[in-house]
Amino acid sequence: MKKFAVVAAMATALLGSTAVNAADVEVIHWWTSGGEQAAVSVFAREFDALGEDKWVDTAIAGGENARSATLQRTLGGDPPGAAQFNISRQFEELAEAGLLLDLTPLADSEGWRDFIRPAAILEVCEFEGKIYCVPVNIHSWQWAWASVPAFEKAGVPLPKNLDDFIAAAPKLQEAGIIPFAIGGEAWQIGGAMGVVMLSQLGKEGHEAIYKDRNLDVAGGPEVKHAIEIFKSLKGLTDEGSANRTWNDTTNLVIQDQAALQIMGDWARGEFAVAGEQPGVDYACIAGPAEQPYLDTGGDIFLFPKQDDAAVEAAQLKMASMMVNPQVQALFNNAKGSLPVRDDVDMSLADDCMKAGLEILKDPNHVIQGAGIYLTQDSIGQMDDLWAEAWSNPDLTVEEIQQRFVDIIASAE
Amino acid sequence: MAQLATAKEGGAVIKAASSSGRKPFRLSTLMSIVGTTPMIATAVGVFVICIIYSFVLSFTNSRIFPAFAAENFVGTDQYARLWSTGRWLISVNNIWFFGLLSIVANMTAGYLLAVFMDQRIKAEDWFRSIFLYPFAMSLVITGLVWRWILDPNYGIQATVRGWGFTEFAFAPLVNSSTAIYGLVVAGIWNGVGVTMAIMLAGLRGVDSEIWKAAKIDGIPAWRTYLFIVLPMMRGAILTAFILQCVGVVRVYDLIVAMTQGGPGISTQMPAVFVIQHITDRSNVGLGMAAATMMLLPVIVLLGVQAFAQWRANQVKEKA
Numbered sequence: 001m002k003k004f005a006v007v008a009a010m011a012t013a014l015l016g017s018t019a020v021n022a023a024d025v026e027v028i029h030w031w032t033s034g035g036e037q038a039a040v041s042v043f044a045r046e047f048d049a050l051g052e053d054k055w056v057d058t059a060i061a062g063g064e065n066a067r068s069a070t071l072q073r074t075l076g077g078d079p080p081g082a083a084q085f086n087i088s089r090q091f092e093e094l095a096e097a098g099l100l101l102d103l104t105p106l107a108d109s110e111g112w113r114d115f116i117r118p119a120a121i122l123e124v125c126e127f128e129g130k131i132y133c134v135p136v137n138i139h140s141w142q143w144a145w146a147s148v149p150a151f152e153k154a155g156v157p158l159p160k161n162l163d164d165f166i167a168a169a170p171k172l173q174e175a176g177i178i179p180f181a182i183g184g185e186a187w188q189i190g191g192a193m194g195v196v197m198l199s200q201l202g203k204e205g206h207e208a209i210y211k212d213r214n215l216d217v218a219g220g221p222e223v224k225h226a227i228e229i230f231k232s233l234k235g236l237t238d239e240g241s242a243n244r245t246w247n248d249t250t251n252l253v254i255q256d257q258a259a260l261q262i263m264g265d266w267a268r269g270e271f272a273v274a275g276e277q278p279g280v281d282y283a284c285i286a287g288p289a290e291q292p293y294l295d296t297g298g299d300i301f302l303f304p305k306q307d308d309a310a311v312e313a314a315q316l317k318m319a320s321m322m323v324n325p326q327v328q329a330l331f332n333n334a335k336g337s338l339p340v341r342d343d344v345d346m347s348l349a350d351d352c353m354k355a356g357l358e359i360l361k362d363p364n365h366v367i368q369g370a371g372i373y374l375t376q377d378s379i380g381q382m383d384d385l386w387a388e389a390w391s392n393p394d395l396t397v398e399e400i401q402q403r404f405v406d407i408i409a410s411a412e
Numbered sequence: 413m414a415q416l417a418t419a420k421e422g423g424a425v426i427k428a429a430s431s432s433g434r435k436p437f438r439l440s441t442l443m444s445i446v447g448t449t450p451m452i453a454t455a456v457g458v459f460v461i462c463i464i465y466s467f468v469l470s471f472t473n474s475r476i477f478p479a480f481a482a483e484n485f486v487g488t489d490q491y492a493r494l495w496s497t498g499r500w501l502i503s504v505n506n507i508w509f510f511g512l513l514s515i516v517a518n519m520t521a522g523y524l525l526a527v528f529m530d531q532r533i534k535a536e537d538w539f540r541s542i543f544l545y546p547f548a549m550s551l552v553i554t555g556l557v558w559r560w561i562l563d564p565n566y567g568i569q570a571t572v573r574g575w576g577f578t579e580f581a582f583a584p585l586v587n588s589s590t591a592i593y594g595l596v597v598a599g600i601w602n603g604v605g606v607t608m609a610i611m612l613a614g615l616r617g618v619d620s621e622i623w624k625a626a627k628i629d630g631i632p633a634w635r636t637y638l639f640i641v642l643p644m645m646r647g648a649i650l651t652a653f654i655l656q657c658v659g660v661v662r663v664y665d666l667i668v669a670m671t672q673g674g675p676g677i678s679t680q681m682p683a684v685f686v687i688q689h690i691t692d693r694s695n696v697g698l699g700m701a702a703a704t705m706m707l708l709p710v711i712v713l714l715g716v717q718a719f720a721q722w723r724a725n726q727v728k729e730k731a
Binding site for chain 1: 475476477493496497498499502564565583585586587588671672673674675676677678688689691692693694695698
């Protein structure tokens with residue numbers, strides 16, 4: 001660790017920061033679950049070890065709440081020292097208004113553009129050629145987590161795609177197993193629907209809708225079939241799904257009470273904590289489709305501009321610390337996510353993680369999430385639509401699809 | 413108000429101490445103007461200007477930052493989008509449903525409780541505190557406690573099932589068609605106490621001669637309460653009603669604590685819509701359009717109250 005501290009100190013010195021005093025840097029984030037806290041404390045520990053500066057932790061439960069707090073405080077002139085956002089357009093107005101610290105000199109001197117991959121996750125940080133944030137990890141949504149004993153009990157093979165799964169569902173139900181586990185929170189429903197969509201659309205269709213706003217594709221048969229699958233999945237859930245958190249839901253799969261959950265790769269951490277073995281106790285199905293695609297979502301940190309030069313120096317130090325290969329390894333192993341650079345020791349990765357890394361190597365199977373192309377406003381509209389479609393069986397497939405087309409048509 | 417009263421008293425003291433009538437009069441006028449200036453400035457600054465500001469914003473495409481350049485004005489686009497958004501329409505339906513149910517129940521139960529307290533019962537202070545207590549508590553706490561009570565896994569349903577009735581089902585919040593009733597129950601629990609307190613004050617304000625007269629005429633107590641006393645306490649009823657209405661229009665914390673607007677979007681409310689759009693969704697224009705729509709019923713209500721007061725004054729002047 002000492003060696004790293006020296007390297008970081010040199011990096012700071014190279015930046016030519018003058019008269020550096022100790023400073024407190026307040027960090028807003030929404031990492032509050034067990035594994036998440038272990039991960040964020042890696043950052044805090046490493047930052048405090050760098051010198052006199054202190055990491056002041058402001059954890060706010062719920063991504064939406066944490067982001068709102070950062071936005072409102074920054075607008076109100078009392079910005080935090082650093083704040084977490086997703087890899088998306090959630091913070092673009094702050095960058096455009098010049099409220100964020102420009103990290104370009106640091107990024108250039110350390111060569112971020114060379115080692116951060118895929119390049120797209122750094123691109124969301126760029127506005128007019130300047131870099132305003134640090135990507136810290138990569139997460140993908142496109143995973144289904146299956147309980148191997150549950151499928152064995154029902155006497156059906158593990159599904160390879162969602163149509164297989166829906167066909168097998170009656171047998172699972174007969175065996176007293178909840179076929180599809182999901183928590184009724186809007187983001188879980190919206191996320192699962194995104195996965196269902198991508199499994200039908202593929203990369204080409206996905207980009208046609210979200211990037212090119214092609215309304216013919218949005219109104220086409222693939223989206224229609226995705227909505228049909230979505231509605232069938234609703235019928236395969238249990239009564240207690242309303243208000244259930246994602247990790248409680250994962251727990252149903254761990255305990256073999258439920259057969260399958262669609263959830264991002266952060267669910268892997270829950271299986272690991274429960275001592276389950278991939279391939280024996282649970283299976284991770286990428287896609288879930290024969291041709292799986294993964295998105296490269298994840299988290300970034302941005303650093304709102306401060307009046308105090310000492311805080312600014314500390315912010316740059318923190319940014320540099322976050323992409324350090326050693327910190328990346330420690331942090332991502334605790335978080336269960338993939339590091340943002342290749343030259344990181346991932347010997348601890350399990351089979352599911354390795355499968356994910358394998359898919360990510362092929363650029364044709366890597367996509368950008370809808371949040372890269374659409375504003376948070378449009379994403380929110382879609383979340384509302386999926387939540388409504390989920391709870392209101394009277395909405396027909398045609399009505400839902402029409403509303404989806406309208407959202408894409410009006411997206412900025 | 414307090415400042416005004418002090419200024420008046422000050423004027424009276426000066427008037428009493430001085431022999432001439434004109435000079436102190438001027439001084440007291442000056443003092444009341446000085447005294448009320450902060451109030452007027454706050455009222456105009458905070459209420460009027462901010463409302464106009466929000467209203468103007470609702471015609472722009474502002475996202476996080478207020479944008480007033482010519483190209484930002486988009487006419488009534490935000491309103492058009494608002495009224496074609498499924499979630500907003502559901503919110504509006506919900507607020508009417510929630511409002512009607514909870515106001516009717518609150519007013520009725522509040523009046524009955526007030527009548528009960530009016531029976532010169534023992535330990536009235538105790539009861540009054542108990543009934544008022546929920547109102548003193550944050551709606552977030554109220555909501556959380558009710559969420560636990562109504563939760564199928566550790567609330568009423570789990571308890572009754574624990575007694576041996578394994579088929580017992582009572583979990584309104586997990587079903588999108590019944591979730592709103594759960595909210596109404598929590599809303600009533602929270603609001604009934606303050607209605608009772610206002611009604612009780614109204615009851616106590618009724619002249620005891622009326623009661624004596626009714627007794628002599630042999631009118632039963634329940635009829636006196638319903639047909640004689642109730643119409644006489646119009647002011648208290650109107651105050652309680654307006655308070656309830658304003659509470660309903662801005663209901664937010666209860667939703668956040670109890671259902672997060674779910675299951676699905678079945679318990680969304682306008683205030684949740686506004687807050688979410690001006691913060692995380694970064695669409696201030698749409699949020700302000702929704703806020704303006706929320707203001708309309710409040711203005712209508714206040715108009716009704718003002719009209720009622722004006723009528724009452726007219727009647728008084730004639731008499």
